[in-house]
Amino acid sequence: MKFGFIGTNWISDKFIENGSQVEGFEPYAVFSRTDERANYYKEKHQLIETFTNLEQFCESPNFEAVYIASPNAFHFEQAALAIKNKKHVIIEKPATIIQAQFETLSKLASEYNVTVMEAMKSTLLSPFVEFTNAKIDIGEIRYADFHYHQYSSRYDKYKNGIVENAFKSELGNGALMDLGVYTVAPIIHLFGMPENIRANGFKLDTGADGQGNAILDFNTFQATISYSKICDRVSPSEIIGENGYVMIDKISAPSNIKVFNRDGELLNEFTGDETYTMKEEIIEFMKCVKENKIESTINTHERTLNTIKVLDEIRKQIGVEFNV
Known part of the structure; x- marks a missing residue:
């Protein structure tokens, strides 16, 4: 399974390192805002394609899955675009920063028949x-x-x-x-x-x-x-x-x-x-894709959504606000 990566940080490095232990895992493409960073990551992990345009990245027919490890505020927009291009998506925790965003991603997963899973490794x-x-x-x-x-x-x-x-x-x-x-x-x-x-x-x-x-x-x-x-x-x-x-x-x-x-x-x-x-989350995600499931039976959409609901309430009480 070929993966494209959004986020060129240490957690993506770890994901690729763990993926090397999983049969069928193939790091393939990367999106970054600059050519310099994209090319650096391409060389670092021997990737094939680089992109600085998110739409072109998501539209590429050459890889099936996307791993999103960008700042939390960008997860929703990036995941939604990938899903609409029929990419399977595994998103670093928290999958989205508010409940309504993940509700939308879950509906899109059903509409486009792709796997969407939060990368909650624990x-x-x-x-x-x-x-x-x-x-x-x-x-x-x-x-x-x-x-x-x-x-x-x-x-x-x-x-x-x-x-x-x-x-x-x-x-x-x-x-x-x-x-x-x-x-x-x-x-x-x-x-x-x-x-x-x-x-x-x-x-x-x-x-x-x-x-x-x-x-x-x-x-x-x-x-x-x-x-x-x-x-x-x-x-x-x-x-x-x-x-x-x-x-x-x-x-x-x-x-x-x-x-x-x-x-x-x-x-x-x-x-x-x-x-x-992180090996087990990669195995679980790839298994869901191969079995044509829109969600994991362990990291279910409901459990991810309920987690975000609790986070939303805690943020409300302590006064942490996001611009959404």
Whole structure:
């Protein structure tokens, strides 16, 4: 399957690196705003075609799939154009910056009979999938704490007066959209939609959030999420029941999930490869394309949409606005 790429950053590099481990994956074309950058990326990954015109890129008959890793605010327009040219599309998280945009992409996927999938790697990694399917019993769930804190290499520049894309709200970026989404998505996968949300956040001068947290109320328990681009946190995420608890090493890319009883005895453990954490999402996407599915049975459109709904509500409460 030949892929075209929108976004010539490190995450696209990782996607291609992981794709090299998947049979049938072929990096083929790239779109960039400048010839210089497009040609650089072509040489770096031995691609065949380069484009600086998005419409011409999407109209090319020479590749079937598009990977979108541009700034969040551009995902919707770029994905919609690709879909209308009957390209299968895998979009970096968050797939879109507001709920209505992804609703439109889902409808377009059905209309043009193409696969559209959010590249939420964590929910497709084998430890998470195996844990989810194992139906672990730790008694009545009473509490969950999912978090992702990662001090951004761009934050030092921000403190010195240099604002890069990571802290620009006009690009749909910030801690919630870049990191917090990783805490929300697995909660949606495991527990469904919360009944109520209470959120707090710390905004930078740019209008983007540097960090935040929220309490998600469910019928019989609460889940807390927290995320930050301005500090680190290395402790595991947890799910706590009346008869035991679960520890997840890294919620953004689980490689080790342990299940304990209330006395601390290890009951189950789910482990996976930490080297190629994007490999499974590529396999799942290509499988959907080959089976003529418009969506994944794991990263479904409904789960992506519900994740964005939660993000929308958190943004509303903390006052982060996007120009849409």
